[in-house]
Amino acid sequence: MAAPVKTPTVKNITSNKLYPAYKSQKGIVIQLNSAKTVLPSGTALAALVKFADGCGLKKVIISGGAETTGHSAGSYHGKDLAIDVAGKRFNKLTDEKARVAALNAGFTHGVYEDFKGTSRDHWHFQIGAGNGLSDQHKLSNKPLTAKHY
Amino acid sequence: MKNIFLPILLLLSACSNCDIPYGEYKSVGGTESLTTLVLNAELYTLKFEHWKPADYENRSTIHERGKWSCSDRVVEIKTKNGTAIAELKEIGDNPLGLPISTTALVFNETSNDILSKTILYSGESFKLLEE
Numbered sequence: 001m002a003a004p005v006k007t008p009t010v011k012n013i014t015s016n017k018l019y020p021a022y023k024s025q026k027g028i029v030i031q032l033n034s035a036k037t038v039l040p041s042g043t044a045l046a047a048l049v050k051f052a053d054g055c056g057l058k059k060v061i062i063s064g065g066a067e068t069t070g071h072s073a074g075s076y077h078g079k080d081l082a083i084d085v086a087g088k089r090f091n092k093l094t095d096e097k098a099r100v101a102a103l104n105a106g107f108t109h110g111v112y113e114d115f116k117g118t119s120r121d122h123w124h125f126q127i128g129a130g131n132g133l134s135d136q137h138k139l140s141n142k143p144l145t146a147k148h149y
Numbered sequence: 150m151k152n153i154f155l156p157i158l159l160l161l162s163a164c165s166n167c168d169i170p171y172g173e174y175k176s177v178g179g180t181e182s183l184t185t186l187v188l189n190a191e192l193y194t195l196k197f198e199h200w201k202p203a204d205y206e207n208r209s210t211i212h213e214r215g216k217w218s219c220s221d222r223v224v225e226i227k228t229k230n231g232t233a234i235a236e237l238k239e240i241g242d243n244p245l246g247l248p249i250s251t252t253a254l255v256f257n258e259t260s261n262d263i264l265s266k267t268i269l270y271s272g273e274s275f276k277l278l279e280e
Binding site for chain 1: 177178179180181182183199200201202203204205209240241242243244245246255262263265266267268275278279
């Protein structure tokens with residue numbers, strides 16, 4: 001039986017209700033891109049905090065969390081097992097840095113969705129295969145799979 | 150009698166002003182969904198696209214059209230999903246890098262799954278975001 005995940009504590013540092021923000025114990029800011037984005041809980045929150053602490057940024061902008069609406073049926077977001085990290089325009093990360101940080105944090109599968117010339121790019125990371133992500137999207141594969149539109 | 154009705158009429162007239170510009174408003178994205186609302190003189194068009202990760206080509210799309218109403222900076226939209234109410238407001242300090250004076254349609258928390266708590270930005274904001 002797996003040991004229960006210790007859920008980390010994050011401090012709510014929201015100054016503008018439209019854009020909630022939290023701080024990890026290491027002092028890294030987890031900035032949500034809107035109040036519609038729901039901060040994950042349990043295992044996914046633990047992974048998100050580890051990702052934020054390990055990716056090398058002082059502030060990480062998160063554009064998807066544990067929303068139960070606004071995603072496809074069967075979405076890992078609704079299962080509280082996925083996050084979306086806003087793309088390279090907002091988070092100065094490379095695919096490789098993001099992949100390693102996500103893998104070390106406990107996410108298992110991911111993809112970079114690249115909508116050329118828009119603000120819609122993002123990394124999607126989830127715990128477990130499914131809902132469109134299979135072996136080819138394992139984070140243990142190098143390089144990270146990117147989907148260009 | 151005239152003296153009573155005139156101020157009331159003026160007040161009613163002022164109250165019916167709509168300060169919301171017509172045009173296209175969109176969610177900023179960064180996830181597997183995109184909401185686009187177009188406000189025209191009488192009708193709105195709402196498009197909600199959502200997809201599985203890495204599968205935008207096979208996205209599902211919900212299209213709706215209908216009437217909308219507006220008073221000052223508040224818009225009310227009746228959709229199949231329920232009524233949604235938004236206010237055009239300054240977003241203030243934001244993580245998107247937009248000027249704090251940027252205005253956007255900020256939807257209240259309602260039972261409308263698509264629009265509840267959504268922020269929709271104008272085409273002008275997208276020019277700044279995507280230039």
